[in-house]
Structure formats: structure tokens, C-alpha cells
Amino acid sequence: MLRELDRRTIDTAIAALIEPGATVFDIGCGDGSLLALLAATKGARTLGLDIKSEAILQCLAKGIPAIHGDLDQALASCRDGMYDYVVLSQTLQVLKAPHTVLKEIVRIGKKAIVSFPNFGHSSVRWSFLWRGRMPKSKVLPFEWYDSPNIHHLTLRDFEYFCAVHGIEIIVRGFFGRRLAYRSRMAFPNLFAKEGLFVIRKK
């Protein structure tokens, strides 16, 4: 979905949050590049999950173990707290039932890391307000009809969801101009293109 460089930027930011030797379960792992990075640089013990067979084949080629399957099924069979981290990167907005998945990942992970494009970003608001068109940008590059993103949310929506559902936000990170990672930002819901959160069950 994202360009290679952009995704690498986000992967690098996620990797910086993870302790060496951690167990990491990446949901919607794609070609396994985040897990390969974590295995190589952090000695993480990793597992991927993806619904596309091509993703599993690409993980195989990298020597990254991965499970092919439906998210609901795959998460339901996991034990509570069995992973140090569950990663849900650039996946939340394409899920059919993001609320269920968010509750599941804080159950099976001691912590979870979530990143998603911020629909509250100024360019989005501008496009919507002045052009009256569904927004398109670097992190949201699709037309309204072919977008895999079926559940748009803003950073504030995410904060609100967590507060209501007993989920604690431990770390907030933002990707602003040129997708540079920042741990602080003024008015992030307006100026962050992407949000990155480390969460856990309260």
C-alpha cells in the first residue's frame, strides 16, 4: 500500500520500540520484511500472519515462519499474553472488524503496536472541505472505489476507542512531513500523516 521507502520508515520506527529477543507476531505481515528486520537486528523470535498466499511464499523465501489464514480464526486460537508484541501495521484500516481485532491483539500480546494512516490529517480535511472529494495522499493513495481501506479513522478516534475499551496507550509516535518519525507533535491529529501506538490492556 505504501511505497517501499515509506514502509521501511515505519518498520524502522517499530523496530526501535522492540526489545532484543522479544517474541513478535505480525498480523498482516505482508512479505515479512518487518519480521526479517526484527530477526536480524533484534534477535526477535517472529511469526507472521497473512491472508494472501503470496505473502506466505515471500516469508518462506526469507526464512520467516508465517501462518496463512483468516485473522479471526488465527487470533482466536492464541493464548492470552503469548507474545511480547503483536504488531498491526498499516492493517487496521483494511479490517472488516477492527474493534474485535484490537481487543484480541491486546489479549494475546503483552503489548501491541498499531500504526495506521491518520484520516484527520490537514490535507485530508482540506481535500474534503474545499474540493469536496474523497482524499488521496501518499499514505492514502487510492480512489474511493478501489481503496482497500474500508475503516478510516483519525488519531483521535483511536485514542477515544482505547479509552472506552480499557486499552492503555503507552507510547505515541507520529509521522509528519516526509514521514519523519517524531515522538512529540503539536496538534498531531491535524499534522501527523501516520500514527504509531504501543498499547496494552489496562
Place this chain on the structure above:
Amino acid sequence: MDSSARFVGIVEKKLFTFADPPDSLELESGEKLGPVTVAYETYGELSAERDNAVLIVHALSGDSHVAGVYAPDDRKPGWWDLMIGPGKPIDTRKYFVVCSNILGGCQGTTGPSSINPASGEPYALDFPVVTISDMVAVQKKLIEHLGIKRLLSVVGGSMGGMQALEWILRYPEVPRSAVVIASCAALTAQAIAFDAVGRSAITADPSFENGRYYSGGGRIAGLAVARMLGHITYLSPAGMRERFGRKRRASGDYAYEFKDEFEIESYLAHQGLRFLDRFDANSYLYITKAMDYFDAAGKYGEGSLEKALALIRARTLFVSFSSDWLFPPAQSRELAAALQRLGRDVTYLNIESSYGHDTFLLPCPELARAIGDFLATVKGGGGPC
């Protein structure tokens, strides 16, 4: 590379005999068997470190002849030739490939059609009932004979997948990895039912004579019926519709008689008859029974699959096919999920295919990629997650 360059070429079936009296092989049932002869083939070279051996374990009707030909004018290569050879997924330039005929089989390894040294006659039904575990114990003897302490991988589909699973449960320290294709931890009631009907077709045949049919040429029509039934279970409804539909051999009106008229009928009849030329009815009984008995959770986990799979140290790859209803994808997924809960190194891939259970023997680019890439990344004993 042209196809001849990717071909293992002329291969040879070899024999290895062990458990000569007074020694014997103790079977899972407690019975003793000996001597035991194993028919096997090898391709490629065993490395100086002896760390590149890949054991192929075959399915119900397979044999040790997995690749290559026996003579230049042989029309048919081994049963998995498309997967094994120089530059193929199981690359004989890199790996030392071993495949043996299973215990109880009829292609050179000791089975019910072998001569019972006690009587000088074929064993027939005096042959002890063997299990998947017994087959694997015999393969272990063979690889020891070949000077191999650790296998890079054990690879098998269907009943071969059961053997691969048994390998990593019974000898967890030996294979570094296993590839379990279209298989399961235990057959479903439906699959056992099909086996039972197949066996009944054989035993109900008047020429079966309680298994002592060898003097009469050994062609048991009931075996052809069992094979026809088997072939139905190996295909999928969609695959059958695509390939045969209601096509008939002749156009025009129905013949209003009982000859094979639909193409699916003549296909099954042909498969059944061909099977009589190369397979022994008693072996069919023994091998299907071994499949029915296989129960990884029952044997190794007191009924708990997770407890059983906790024994596994190998890296694992499970592959299923979307249209396989004999060994449904859910069974592979269940194995993978249990290993995931245990934090083991497991990969699961469900390949979209309309060819049913048989897909693993057909050209399948995704399967080829999965096996080739998985083997290439097997290094150590597996880092669990």
C-alpha cells in the same frame, strides 16, 4: 535450463536388509518381524558433513521411484519427478535425496507379498499389521545404514505427511525440518470410512481367498474397485466437473446399457485396471489400516494434540489445498495452530486449487516455490517463537 538438464536421469533401485534372525524388528503391535528388506533410491551426493539429506516419504500407492527413469526408453519417470532434480525445488545438486518403499508395501520393501521365511510362501494375511510408526522405524534404519545422523528434511504428502509428522514426533533430534503436505494428525471418520469400503471391495472379492491369491496371478478385481473409489476422493467436485462433466465417450443417444459410457466412468475403470498391474491387494489392506490407526495426539499426547506436538523440535511447513476434502485444510490449520500456541517454528500455506487432494502430485507452482524456498532456509534446528 531445458528439461533434460533438470532431469536426474537413470536411477537404480537398491535393497538393504536388516533384522536378520535371530534379530528382528519389534513392531508397534508388539509383533516381531525379520528379516526386513527395504527398497530405496538415492539421487545427488551426500555432503562431507552429511548434512544435506532429504528423505521423501511416499503416499499410499507410491514407491521408492520418486524421480528419474530406470532405462533410457522408460516412458514414465518417478512419481514426483517434477519436484526432484537438478534445478528443481528439491535440487539434487544441493541435496542428497533418499526415498524408500514403505514397510507393508509391494515395490521391493518387505510386505504381505514377500516370502515368509517360516513357510516359504508369501506372508499374505500372516504378515503382521504395521503402523505409520513402524514404517518410520524402518526408514530410520535405512538412513543409519546410509551413514546419516541428521536429516535436513523429511518431505511427504498425504500418508507421506503422516510419516513426516511421525518422524519429528518419534525422532525429534533427527530431522531439522519437515514438510507435511495435504495431511493430518489423524484421519477423519469420513476418510476411515472410504478406507473401509476399499478394503471391503477387496475382501469381498471371491478370488481374494483370504489373501492367499498369489498362485492365481494375484489380480483381485476388488482392488480395482478400491482404487476407483480412492480416485474419487483424490479429486474435487469442481475438478471433476471441469475435467469430465457429463461428457460421454460417444455422441448421440444414450446406449441404454451398462458399459462405461460417461468419461468419468472410463477414467475410473482405467485407473482401477492400471492399479492391478502394479499393486498388491494385501498391501492395500495393510497400508490403509496403518493410515486409519495413525493418531498423533492419541499416541504422543494422551489425546491432546498440543501435548503431542510439544515433542517437535524441527522447523515445519504445512501445506494444504483448498479443494481437498479427504484431508481438509482445517486439519493442517489445526496442526499449525497447535504448534503456534507452543511457540514453535511453523509455517502454514493453504494453496488455492481445484484439483483436490491430488494437487500435490500435479504441477503446482506455489507448492514448488514453497518447498524449494523452505528447504533453502533450513539451517539450524529451528528458532522457536
